[in-house]
Amino acid sequence: MKNKLLLAVGSMALLTACDASKGNEMAWFDHAVKTSGHQLLYMAEQLKNEPDTACFPRSIKEGKYRLEHPTDWTSGFYPDSMWLAYELTGDEALAKEARKYTDRLQDMQYYTGNHDLGFMMFCSYGQGIRLKPEPTDSLILIHSSESLCSRFRPEVGLIRSWDFGDWSYPVIIDNMMNLEMLFWASEQTNNPKYREIAISHADKTLKNHFREDMTSYHVVSYLADSGEVESKGTFQGYADSSAWARGQAWGVYGYTMCYRFTKQQSYLDAAHKIARFIIDHRPSENDYVPYWDYDAPNSLLKPDIELTPVGNKQREEMQLLEKCFRDMIYTKGKITDKEVENIRKKYDFYQITYKNGQVSGVPIYMVRAAEAYERIIPDWNKDMLTKMGVEMRAYFDLMKKIAVAYNNSTAKPVIREEMKKKFLAMYDHITDQGVAYGSCWGNIHHYGYSVRGLYLAYFLMKDVLREAGKLQEAERTLRWYAITNEVYPKPEVDGIDMDSFNTQTTGRIASILMMEDTPEKLQYLRSFSRWIDYGCRPALGLSGSFKVDGGAFHHRNNYPAYAVGGLDGATNMIYLLSQTEFAVSKLAHETVKNVLLTMRFYCNKLNFPLSMSGRHPDGKGKLVPMHFAMMALAGSPDGKAEYDSEMASSYLRLISNSGVENDAPEYMPKVSNAEERKAAKLLIEKGFRPEPDPQGNIAMGYGCVSVQRRSNWSAVARGHSRYLWAAEHYLGANLYGRYLAHGSLQILTAAPGQTVTPATSGWQQEGFDWNRIPGVTSIHLPLEQLQAKVLNVDRYSGMEEMLYSDEAFAGGLSQQKMNGNFGMKLHEHDKYNGSHRARKSYHFIDGMIVCLGSDIENTNTEFSTETTIFQLAVTDKAGHDYWKNYQEDKKVWVDHLGTGYYVPTAIRFEKNFPQYSRMQNTGKETKGDWVSLVVDHGKAPKNGRYEYAVLPQTNEIAMKKFAKKPTYKVLQQDRKAHIVESASEQIVSYVLFETPETTLPGGLLQRVDTSCLVMTHKESADKIKLTVAQPDLALYRGPSDEAFDKDGKRIERSIYSRPWINNGSSEIPVTVTIKGRWNVEETPYCTVVSSNEKQTILRFSCKDGASFEAELKR
DSSP states (O other): OHHHHHHHHHHHHTTOOOOOOTTOHHHHHHHHHHHHHHHHHHHHHHTTTSOGGGOEEEEEETTEEEEEOTTSTTTTHHHHHHHHHHHHHOOHHHHHHHHHHHHTTGGGGGOOSOSTHIIIIIIIIIHHHHHSOOTTHHHHHHHHHHHHHTTEETTTTEEOOOSSSSOSSEEEGGGGGGHHHHHHHHHHHOOHHHHHHHHHHHHHHHHHSBOTTSOBOSEEEEOTTTOOEEEEEOSSSSOTTSOBHHHHHHHHHHHHHHHHHHOOHHHHHHHHHHHHHHHHTSSBTTBOOOOSBTTOTTTTOOOOSOOOOOOHHHHHHHHHHHHHHHHHHOOOOOOOHHHHHHHHHHHHHTOOEEETTEEEOSOOBOGGGGGGGTTTSTTOOTTHHHHHTOBHHHHHHHHHHHHHHHHHOTTOHHHHHHHHHHHHHHHHHHHHTTOSTTOGGGGSTTGGGTOHHHHHHHHHTHHHHHHTTOHHHHHHHHHHHTTGGGGSSOOSSSOOOHHHHHHTHHHHHHHHHTSOSOHHHHHHHHHHHHHHHHHHSOOOTTOSSBOTTSOBEETTEEOHHHHHHHHHHHHHHHHHHTTSTTOOOHHHHHHHHHHHHHHHHHSSSSBOOGGGSTTOOSSOOBOOHHHHHHHHHTOOTTSOSSSOHHHHHHHHHHHOOSOOOTTSOTTSOOOSSHHHHHHHHHHHHTTOOOOOOOOEEEEETTTTEEEEEETTEEEEEEOOOSSSOSOEEBTTBOSSOTTTTSSEEEEEOOSTTSOOOTTTTTOOSTTOOTTOOTTOEEEOOOHHHHSOOOBOOSTTOOSBEEOOOSOOOEEEEEETTTEEEEEEEEEOOTTTOTTOEEEEEEEEETTEEEEEEEEEEOOOOSSEEEEEEEEEEOOSHHHHHHHHSOOOOSSEEEOTTSOEEEOOSOOEEEEEEEEEEEOTTTOOEEEEEEEEEEEEEEESOSSEEEEEEEESSOOHHHHHHHHHSOSOEEEEESSSEEEEEETTTTEEEEEESSOOSSOOTTSSEEEESSSEEEEEEEEETTEEEEEEEOOOOOSSOSSOOOOBOTTSOBOOOOGGGOTTTTOOOOOEEEEEEEESOOEEOOBTTEEEEEEOSSEEEEEEEEOTTOEEEEEEEO
16 A cells, blocks of 8 residues: 555646755655645635536646546546545545545445446545545445446456447456455455456456567457457557557556455566566656557657758758748639638638637537447438538638638738638637647547648748747647658658558648748758658558559559549659758659659540549549649659659640640640649740650559550550459449459540540440449349448458459560550459359550450359440440441441450340449439440350450451451460460460460460460561560468358458558569570579570569560570
8 A cells, every 4th residue: 555655646746846856855755745735625626616416527628627427437536636645644624525525426336337436436435444434435335346246247257348339348458457446345245256256357357468578458358158359459559459558557556456465476477577568668768657558659759860950051941942832832812802701701600709818619520520420310421510511621621711811912901900810710719629739639530631721721821820929839730630740750661651642741841841940840851851752662562652563552452543642742742842952862753753654654544444443433533634743843853854854745745635725836735724834834935845645555563454555545454363452342432343353454545636535435424334344254243233242341441342352363464565465363252253253364466455265154043144345335426326327247346436346256236225224322323325245155154255356446447357367366265374476566475374284385485384474576587575474463472361251252351451461572483485595685583594406494583563574686
């Protein structure tokens, strides 16, 4: 008890603000005790008129007491503090108040609603019994012990903690603090029941709550019937695997106390080990107060870049950055009467007033706070707070509008003063609402999407905030919400989450540039620059954000829809920091540049391909041309050129269209807004011109994508694998797009010279049959069966579906970025139909795409399996007339958009005017006129196959000529390999699904020692280009890591639960045998194993799903 008493005094002493003298520690201690007693009595005086139902002080906020009901877990702490102060001071007034607040807890002796009765009753009545007992005290504690025991279940052997949440039987480490009352009760009553329950609880907690290093899980949930562990995690700590600081303290006290009552050595040993962890992991040698969690990344975020004085050059650059940032986010304009009235109307909605210096107004919420009411409010809607107008995003957007209006009203002093007052009132109100340094609002996931206006508004009103004496407070608020201190430590890995680029970069730079030009600001800028630099570098595995092949990752896959937001942050920061001390490295700059150049290749012209639209396959997703402009203005990656010519010419093509303004030069693009026009004008004045449409081929290993471009058309193939999901589904998004990456092939096209869009390519959502995604081999299901059955499958994910194959072979090869191939082993997930399999390949040879399928099989006897060659919307009279008069040919087809198809396979043509379907997000019925060409493999097919060739931008005469003498030949088409030869192009394309057992057809390539992709191009009799790719990303090796149920079916699992997702791609050696002797220049990825007159053997080191080339010469 002595140690407990000293500990309590130490805690009470923290309430004092005395300046302790090192020479007289006992005098300091006595003064601290006396001051603590006075403070407790002062508090009692302040609370004397509070009702008994809510009178227990828990904390102080903004000068006011936070009072709790008796049922709160902290209700016993205030009387406990007064009992201890009475013991130390002898002041009877403290004993009187302690007894008053203790007796207010009397009814809690029968309370069974929580596990905290030990906190509540033993801290109050337990101290009362020890210091000034009343006749009924002991009986009240015994009744309290009985109530606590009601939460004990023998099958589990533990006292249940909470009654809320999704746990079956949660037990938290805090429970150890409640056992003391049970041990006491056994001693008082001689009833062993209480002691046995306490020991059972302590033993099982020691067994299951602690890791090897004696750090504790916060919550362990058990199965109520068997007592087996259901899950281990946290509710208040940083992470499931972390050491929550308060929980470690509960463990030390709890097991020390258990030893005191039982003398069981294992309890004392446990307490020693937990204490040793605490001592070894204290923040510093002289600091014994831990952060809230020992593993929280914010706990030790200290700069490793030293403070240095600000020189003249650095001050100039900081001021230049501030000006450039201001120019990026604000364009000078004129304020109109209509804008002012609109601002007044929106401002009045919040009813902001002051009374006695205290601001009040309409409460403001973060949008996701609505989720708290999901099971409370009938007809609940997740957007309810937005519709009510009380969501913080709208509030901050209005603050930004007011900031802009203030800056635009220099010529209108009355309006300017009004805007200033309105802004400061909104600032005071939102600060009072909790948007301030240290606020817990930031604990709500995804709040970054809601506070973007906050950062810009505060920055634009820097001078106003300084004048009002609020600048430092505002700076701290921005740094807290943007988590700016996260830039301090040197990053341990390359890459950051795409959301950080999207929602944090602007806030972080704004919070830094808000500062005065101090050494601390310079330190922040250098740290921020390094954070951006590492974030832009190519990330390993499935980590965000950018990849070596130009992919842009979020949700563990290439995701252009998220990338455009992230690229906004990345490109803006690269531009802002360029030409200064804080510029990012060449590698970081080149990586982002490559991502954009790759994006402009797979988009056509601006739109994402349907298969790359994530959970929004609506044809609306687009790249953002201004990203290219910002990179053009940022200069070359090496910093030598003021402008980047590639990015400039890309930008000018992207913003151009078929029309120009009457008074503009013919080369001036017609663009959509003032910012684009301003950037275009500058770049054109510097001599840059639009690039032609990109031509060639790319393969993205980290996207499972291949793209072929000729003229203004593009063909995009997409698959999925055991590393990359097929489609993302949410409850209200992408309900039917299951087959988007099941080997699809979308042709994006328009008349030559015209702008390509989804509409010109024959796509619209109305009436689209989601079973018939072009290129896909699928079971044609009723839409109600095709609809995703979205679940929350594990604690790593939310309500979402992202299914994987168990096959590693899926991806593409690109030869000299001009031609290529793509292959995949298709295996649908067992959640729907795990018997569905196929081997699929595409061979991109100049303007021709050869499409092959083999080994198509499944056991579905109810619905037919189809391979869709095309499904096209017919939206105008010309299209309807075309198909009305179309003369069918079994082998040759030319659609109304000018794409030709050579199909030596039996097919079925359908003209559905109208065709009915459903919207991908709402399920609402739609209709449209559609034509489809499909290969019908029948029900439950075995060894199904198909062959066809696609030739965009052709005509019927050319196609009939092609059909008579195809320019390709299929050399092999089975489960082992798909091999295509083009004699006219002197190309042989190999998709080798399995390791060949015999000599390969095609002449030159004889053998490979593993499955892979290969392409050979005979440029002359003495010169051949050889390209090899291993589509297996090899993020892990060996069998698929799938889990199975009792029937051997693959279980749906979240990608976030997989342990390998951050692994780098491993090298896979591919040994290639070429006929004859060839001279090959060795490279780091290609070595000569042997060479003689008979054969040349080469070994390629493949990784990242990339293509590796060698030039063979005689």
